[in-house]
Amino acid sequence: MFTFFWMTLLFFLWGSTKNTVESALGRPICSGGYCITLNEGEITTEAGLCVVIPCFFTMADGFTPKAIVWFKCEPWRRRCGDSDVVFHTNHDKVPSEFLGRVLLLDPDVSQGNCSIMINDLNTSDSGSYQLRVNGFYQGMADGLTFPSRTSLSVKGLYQRPTVMVPPLTEGQQATLTCTAPGLCSGSPPTITWMWRGKTEDYHVTGSTSALKTDNLTAVTQRHSSTLTFKPSAKHHNTNVICKVSFPGNITTEESVSLNISSDHEKHVSVFGVLPWVIAGVSLCVHVFCMIYIWHLWNTRKKKKLTEDQTYVSLQKRDTSSEYDVIVQRPR
Known part of the structure; x- marks a missing residue:
């Protein structure tokens, strides 16, 4: 600090x-x-x-x-x-x-x-x-x-390099960036990339850039290196290491785990959700139809009841003699 x-x-x-x-x-x-x-x-x-x-x-x-x-x-x-x-x-x-x-x-x-x-x-x-x-x-x-x-x-050196990892997709070229700690104008450090295996570390065979130096002021510099490669399924959950070596055999490193996504996983994810979407839509349609039928039934029932009540009311109000003769005529 x-x-x-x-x-x-x-x-x-x-x-x-x-x-x-x-x-x-x-x-x-x-x-x-x-x-x-x-x-x-x-x-x-x-x-x-x-x-x-x-x-x-x-x-x-x-x-x-x-x-x-x-x-x-x-x-x-x-x-x-x-x-x-x-x-x-x-x-x-x-x-x-x-x-x-x-x-x-x-x-x-x-x-x-x-x-x-x-x-x-x-x-x-x-x-x-x-x-x-x-x-x-x-x-x-x-x-x-x-x-x-x-x-x-x-x-002793306890600061570590900074490794920037973009979203990784299988088959799509990606670039990782490693920046060395410190802002010094002395001897530039050596930056190397390695894969971490189960038993040993081995150098990356992808495309790595030479050391890049950005002059921030007359006496300060920032050093970085990039790794460009095409991720594959074998890289998923593996660790990539950026190692920075300073003069005097002083080294520091940072390890990051790679998370590789694939188009196949995206398709599987889409097809996995699709049946649930169809089922949900179907359920909504059925519920709507049942509500609509229930509404029609109630409307029709109320209409019929109203007509019957009107007919009975008319019967009671008709007191004409003609009606009485017809009703009392013997069969």
Whole structure:
């Protein structure tokens, strides 16, 4: 978290005032007109990745800074010596194990930015880091080693690659993407794809892309690789592995299980549901017909009852003599 936070902070605050940056890092420590602002507390990071040690300084009036020197030594030592140099503006004074791995983020020393990035980290990079600024004071060569230090702790790599898997269908070409952890400008990692069998892992025989590097900023990069293949039934429920190897034999991997669907399964699924759909429709039609018949029957019955009641009513109201004669006539 420290790595990503400080990298983001420095890249986006370079154009801001130094007071803003200093307040984010902590209060500057000053003595005799010389001030330095370092990260408060221990910076924790992981082997194989990179880290930024944020740093800003100001010099006394009359001092012109010309070179930046960083040392690394044990915390209990009062002062780091020349044998502990890990970065020097004059590169020929840097030991081979640090040369090219430690970068000054702002080459213009006059800006007071002494922040460095360390790439290809290993656990031996843990230690106490101390700054010295060389230059001229009132025309004479001079330099100052700041007593304040920052502490770096490099742990084992626990971050894993990120593997993106799209929906997979049997016979349809698909592309998987693996992105290495970290945003570093050091040695690019090696990314390999493997299938995980029951007893051993074996390399993928499909089409894998070469390592792709995206330059996010002047000093940060993202590394990725792709695997393109046509899934088949044999790939279903198998595991594919993306393995990322950093310098120093530092490796990390991510395994994902593949779920392969097929057109046959879709057809079976459709045909499996179809009988239930037909049965449901048939039931609805039957219920509708029964309700309709019941409605017709009730309507007809009510109509007949109404007609009978009308006839009886008419009979009772007809009192004509003709009717009486006809009714009383003997047979």
